[in-house]
Amino acid sequence: MEAVCSKKLIKSKSGLRIVVTNDKFRSPFLLCEPQWTPDSESTNCTACKVKFDFVTRRHHCRRCGLIYCGSCCESKMGLPRMCFVDPVRVCNRCAFVTNKESDFFDRQLKTLTSGATFLLDQRLSACPDSVNSLVCKLSQDHRYLVFEGRTADSVSSVELHQVKTLGVARDPDTGTKFF
Ligand SMILES: [Zn+2]
Ligand SMILES: [Zn+2]
Structure with missing residues (x-):
């Protein structure tokens, strides 16, 4: 029943991802990459509402796609549900959720596949x-x-x-x- 599925490396603006070539073999635990909120639609940080200017720059969370200031979007972490090769920038709220999920991906999922x-x-x-x-x-x-x-x-x-x-x-x- 277990078919061999090939994978490909794709480069998105959030980073490199390794994904299966055929969606038929996509793990049900995966999430799609979010659409990034355009810079022009956000004059303030989504979380702390600080106004963006030349010093306070915009940062997109790779998980939710919303725009934050540096301190509300400072974590870089592995995001296995989106298949990123390297750790990517996530907002504090998404960092909290991702941390909770990492135990499932690091340990429980391995137990289930064993x-x-x-x-x-x-x-x-x-x-x-x-x-x-x-x-x-x-x-x-x-x-x-x-x-x-x-x-x-x-x-x-x-x-x-x-x-x-x-x-x-x-x-x-x-x-x-x-x-
Ligand atoms: Zn902020
Ligand atoms: Zn986020």
């Missing part, structure tokens, strides 16, 4: 007498939940956007559903 072994609910199994455990993991393009293991033939991949509800399975004996 996968884990699950016991399959008997009611979901096509062959109740077989070993009902399989490895569930997120595909490399983050678009599918894929299943591997001896019983995997009876369970097809699930496209992530088709998953409607998620729960946490703590104990197989309780029969808690995990999706």
Whole structure:
């Protein structure tokens, strides 16, 4: 199910980005680059309202595209959701959100793509007498939940956007559903 997808390097005014050539293989976790607010539409900083002049210059946040003064847009950080190669300038509000997300991208997403072994609910199994455990993991393009293991033939991949509800399975004996 996991197709090989090629990537290309593109240069936008915000910096270099590595993106997939075919949108079909685009990770659902990615964000589009925002349109930059034109300089002429902003005489004051979006956050602190200081007036721009020759000394107080305009800076665009690469995540929201709005215009800020230097001190309200001073962080440079990695923005994996927009595929930037290098850290880019973001406003303080977007820096806060990006920081919160970085844990998901740095750690949890790797855990999801590595996968884990699950016991399959008997009611979901096509062959109740077989070993009902399989490895569930997120595909490399983050678009599918894929299943591997001896019983995997009876369970097809699930496209992530088709998953409607998620729960946490703590104990197989309780029969808690995990999706
Ligand atoms: Zn400001
Ligand atoms: Zn921003």
